[in-house]
Amino acid sequence: MMKETMMRKGPWTEEEDVQLAFYVDLFGDRRWDFIAKVSGLNRTGKSCRLRWVNYLHPGLKRGKMAPHEERLVLDLHNKWGNRWSRIARKLPGRTDNEIKNYWRTHMRKKAQERKKSNNNNTNTPVSPSFSSSSSSCNSSSSSSSTMAFGKTVSENKGRSFYDTGGMKHHNSETLEESSKVYSMDEIWKDIEDDTSTDPLWDFCPPAPVGYPNSMIWSIHDEELIMHQINNSF
DNA sequence: AAGGGATGCAACCGCACAACA
DNA sequence: ATGTTGTGCGGTTGCATCCCT
Numbered sequence: 001m002m003k004e005t006m007m008r009k010g011p012w013t014e015e016e017d018v019q020l021a022f023y024v025d026l027f028g029d030r031r032w033d034f035i036a037k038v039s040g041l042n043r044t045g046k047s048c049r050l051r052w053v054n055y056l057h058p059g060l061k062r063g064k065m066a067p068h069e070e071r072l073v074l075d076l077h078n079k080w081g082n083r084w085s086r087i088a089r090k091l092p093g094r095t096d097n098e099i100k101n102y103w104r105t106h107m108r109k110k111a112q113e114r115k116k117s118n119n120n121n122t123n124t125p126v127s128p129s130f131s132s133s134s135s136s137c138n139s140s141s142s143s144s145s146t147m148a149f150g151k152t153v154s155e156n157k158g159r160s161f162y163d164t165g166g167m168k169h170h171n172s173e174t175l176e177e178s179s180k181v182y183s184m185d186e187i188w189k190d191i192e193d194d195t196s197t198d199p200l201w202d203f204c205p206p207a208p209v210g211y212p213n214s215m216i217w218s219i220h221d222e223e224l225i226m227h228q229i230n231n232s233f
Numbered sequence: 234a235a236g237g238g239a240t241g242c243a244a245c246c247g248c249a250c251a252a253c254a
Numbered sequence: 255a256t257g258t259t260g261t262g263c264g265g266t267t268g269c270a271t272c273c274c275t
Contacts, residue, residue, distance in 0.1 A: 009244080009245075010243095010244075010245090010268095010269095011243070011244075011269090012243085012244090030260095030261085031260080031261095032260075032261070033259080033260065033261090034260095044245095045260075045261085046245085046246095046260090046261080046262095047244080047245080049261075049262085050243090050244065050245080051243090051244085053262095054242095054243070054244085055243075055244095082264065082265085083263090083264090084263075084264065085262075085263060085264085086263095096262095096263075096264080097242085097243075097244085098242085100264075100265085101241070101242060101243085102241095104241090105240070105241065105242090108239090108240080109240095
């Protein structure tokens with residue numbers, strides 16, 4: 001039987017962050033349900049984990065993606081599709097969530113640029129705003145296809161507009177050419193063509209995920225520690 | 234200066250999978 | 255072999271801030 005207690009949701013407060021960090025420091029970044037319980041945070045283990053992984057983890061970089069990171073994301077997405085966590089492992093200090101958000105943002109940007117360039121492709125070229133040149137964009141064969149980005153695309157049953165599917169769809173015949181209302185793959189391919197020629201990303205570091213995995217402790221230890229904690233608060 | 238749309242990011246949800254009893 | 259629990263992942267949403275008119 002699970003007793004239904006109202007779990008807290010929504011943004012984390014600074015106090016909660018401090019508290020979570022304290023307990024993760026004590027118990028390691030595993031056993032999230034346990035941490036959630038003993039910390040007294042009225043959060044689910046899941047929520048605690050997410051907060052730690054995406055925000056509190058000491059190894060995290062913050063701020064804008066560097067150009068080489070952008071390249072890496074593009075290239076790895078081209079290879080692996082929406083395997084965000086996998087991609088994140090190749091970008092130390094970046095989280096899957098961050099990369100996912102980045103991708104979404106830039107897909108949106110790109111989509112809009114494309115839309116613009118389609119609208120007035122007869123004369124004024126669009127100024128590229130993303131990382132490097134995108135001069136070859138308008139060489140794509142999709143110049144006549146209907147662009148259905150933004151809100152309308154959600155009508156496109158189940159596929160979010162930034163979900164190109166990556167690898168998933170490259171070999172798939174489910175995406176019939178004829179049925180494409182819009183083709184992110186095509187668009188992104190164009191972008192890729194511009195960027196992937198650059199071997200810059202080759203430096204690709206050996207994926208140190210950065211989690212301290214040496215936290216070995218027994219249940220017995222847990223209980224002892226718990227006891228101490230309870231006494232100290 | 235104000236209002237509205239665009240953007241970026243944090244957080245939640247649902248599902249899948251692995252470990253364990 | 256099976257059920258339960260914990261964790262991880264990908265997709266989606268909500269909200270605060272920024273920017274433009």
